[in-house]
Amino acid sequence: MDRYGSPPMSVFTVETPGHHPPHFPPHIRKRRVEGKMLIQLVLMMFALLALCGAATQIYYLRRVQSNLDATQDMINTNSLAQKMTLKQDVRPTPSAHVTGLTIADTSSTFPLQWEPTRGLAFLHDVGYSNGSLVCMKSGLYFVYSKLQLALSNCPRVNDPPTFFTHGVYKRSTDKPLMENKRAFCDTWGFPVWKGSSFIGANFMLEKGDEIYVKMSHKNLIRVDRDTITFFGLFGL
CATH class of the missing domain: 1.20.5 (Single alpha-helices involved in coiled-coils or other helix-helix interfaces)
Structure with a gap:
């Protein structure tokens, strides 16, 4: 063996990029x-x-x-x-409300005359005849009446006050169902007097009964509006 011979060659392995993931x-x-x-x-x-x-x-x-x-x-x-x-x-119970008072007779014995159908007035199962409300069904009723009153030429200061009577009556007997009696022109020293009268109560009425309003001093009544002077009833 040649001791001076060439040394064995080294073998190198080159890895191709991409074959193994990077670390x-x-x-x-x-x-x-x-x-x-x-x-x-x-x-x-x-x-x-x-x-x-x-x-x-x-x-x-x-x-x-x-x-x-x-x-x-x-x-x-x-x-x-x-x-x-x-x-x-x-249906509503029998009822009536009359207004539009017309004073055709100043006599205190003559009933007040009303307008039964126009304006605020109405009749339901109740009749109207010559100032009277005519009951068409027997039952318990609330009856009412209001009068607005005034006088511009009251008597002198020393004169005693005068009284009026405002009432609701039944025609079959001409006897009052209710009445209000009070003085007027009782504001001494003032020639103008103003007031009102209201009456109302419950009554048993029979079919055919007629009720009406009377006023002793009709010259006191003021009827310029339907809302201040009226007469009516309704069943209970």
């Missing part, structure tokens, strides 16, 4: 893993928020629908109640 330091790999987990957590939170929003919308839509159903049920119930009321044919 990152441990701290870089940890950060990449943590970043992926954070992204996944954020995506999960957005998904939960979306689900909560959808659930909230469904809840409120159901509440709105429930309220609409309840409202519709109420409307249907009220409509049914109205129909039942109409079917029962409920």
Whole structure:
């Protein structure tokens, strides 16, 4: 063997790039893993928020629908109640209210004459004849009458006061059902006097009864408006 011969050749292996993944330091790999987990957590939170929003919308839509159903049920119930009321044919009790007083006779014995149908006046199951309200059904009634009064030329200061009588009477007996008697021109020293008289009470009336109003001093009555002088009744 040649001791001076050539030494054996060294063999080198060259690895082709891309055949093996690069080796990152441990701290870089940890950060990449943590970043992926954070992204996944954020995506999960957005998904939960979306689900909560959808659930909230469904809840409120159901509440709105429930309220609409309840409202519709109420409307249907009220409509049914109205129909039942109409079917029962409920009518008001006998009643009358007359106004528009006309003083055709100044005599204290002559009944006051009224307008029974125009303006605020009306008749329901009650008749009217020559100043009288005619009862068409027997029963308990509240009867009332109001007169607005005034006088512009009262007597002198030293003269005694004068009294008027305002009453409601039954024609069959010409006796008063109720009366009011009071003084007028009792404001000494003042030539103008103003006042009013109201009477009202409950009475049992029979079918065919006629009631009317009388006033002893008709010159005191003021009838410029239907709301201050009137006469009427209604069943109880």
